[in-house]
Amino acid sequence: MDKFDTLTGIAAPLPLVNVDTDMIIPKQFLKTIKRTGLGVNLFDEMRYDDDGNENPDFVLNQPGYREAEILVAGENFGCGSSREHAPWAIKDFGIRCVIAPSFADIFFNNCFKNGILPIALPQEQVDLLMKDAEKGQNARMTVDLEAQTVTTSDGEVIRFDIDPFRKHCLLNGLDDIALTLEKAPAIDAFEAQAAQARPWV
């Protein structure tokens, strides 16, 4: 997995609540058997018209935001299906950090498995970052995972919380499966005990 330490980049404002995973990546793009190449279809139905032309009003089509690396959005971001295609599409587009007042559970988990940092902040702080993001391409934010801070283009510093285990994995780009396989003896022991206690499973 790709490491995440610090990121300085353009933040795109998406002031919508309940952005669902069908919006992030519609179903017709779930037929892939690969993890890459989905960035061009990120937010497909908002980003393109019925003929496949870019919708100039959509934020990621605007000149200032085509290179965005951070997304600032409304509450309950990523609700809906478990499709990991959503974070795959976000990452493939080039976004490595999403900031919102709250996230849906499965999407939140999936981000960490793909080197994306989801940051949940109180509404007032997201509002402040949304305003900063609306300034366009000259306003670059900095996210520092080690220090757990977001710095606005004006130099205002906002602290965020993160689960220590997830922070550790993200900072070091650790592979969950390899970490868990180190605990194989504990899994073996559990299976032996469970076979006695619940042999019907």
Add this chain to the structure above:
Amino acid sequence: MSGKTLYDKIWDAHLVHEAEDGSSLLYIDRHLVHEVTSPQAFEGLRMSGRKVRAPEKTIAVPDHNVPTDEGRAKGIENEESRIQVEALDTNARAFGVHYYPVSDVRQGIVHIIGPEQGWTLPGMTIVCGDSHTATHGAFGALAHGIGTSEVEHVLATQTLIQSKSKNMKVEITGTLPPGVTAKDITLTIIGRTGTAGGTGYVIEYCGEAIRALSMEGRMTVCNMAIEGGARAGLIAPDETTFDYVKGRPHAPKGAQWEAAMAWWKTLYSDDDAHWDKVVTIDASEIAPVVTWGTSPEDVLPIDAVVPDPASFAGGKVSAAKRSLDYMGLTPGTKLSDIAIDTVFIGSCTNGRIEDLREVARIMEGRRVKEGIRAMIVPGSGLVRAQAEEEGIADQLKAAGFEWRMAGCSMCLGMNPDQLKPGERCASTSNRNFEGRQGRGGRTHLMSPAMAAAAAITGRLTDVRDLA
């Protein structure tokens, strides 16, 4: 010290390891796999030279992409869909997991066939790369959706890294009025708590109205726990559960059944258990409901009107405006005046035999209105076969319904069953998101009885008015 909730008990029984930072390793009893969220996981195993740790606890079935026409035995026309289904076929056979191919009569939606085959049992931990895994919580199993990276993790280790959720109790007191069903319960809950109301929690549904539900109804309730934001939904097992499970192909038998029953009967929340959040709803206040917007929380009783976006607060004001624009609706319009052109009956929410019986009951002596496309997609080949045996299939075909093969179908339109732009559907599925059933398609969620009523009149209709 307070007692334990059902969630606490299942969690404790599956804890392999707990780190100081609170991240835990949880053992997984059943891993359900479908074709959309698994190919990258199997590829990951191959690339790292890993195998499936417990193929005997892993069950694979194609459901999302499969066409539902009878000609599908000849092969899948859409190339990408075909490749994905073929990939599952190859992976299931190569890694030696249990497998129900498209040609097997037991094929169907993964969340329908798990319970049907007795793979789903009380007290288990069950995961699948699909958010509606919550369905299995109806048996008192801890069941939730995971992403593809986690699918690979479970395949390789039969465990999942988890942090424990908080406990939320949703109690439905009293008895449901006539014409009100499990779907109305689950939609009403989401309407009250919102799509993020359950975020960070595992919900246990309880109370007299829940106890009175069949297993099919309980599955409908738990299925939509995710739409309320919860990691999982649970209902404590009881005689209804045990009666349903007994005799299923993979349910325990003989002495093992007795041993299982002894443990299953301990699976309830203690009276002094601690709840982090409690929601209580009086069943007598629940009416037949429909959704009007593009979020499952946009729920109103059928006798209400389309709301004014200005009546909401915060970000929901602009969200409601956007929803109404997408849905082509004007505030103040009576919901029962909204004309539909499509009816979809099926999905892991409402594709079980009881749902089809309910539709058949409403359709007795009635027909689908001229010009309405109404389709029934049974949740599994066995549900379809049973409905055919009971005469339901013939009755509904004669009433004007299309009678399809099993699959996820128009719930998400990954196969050819999709809405066209502007088409409006009375749907028994679980999500009314923009574009969910087809780009530009408009979805109103409701119960099978309400969808049948809409099929008869051609508009959203209070099923109680047809009595």
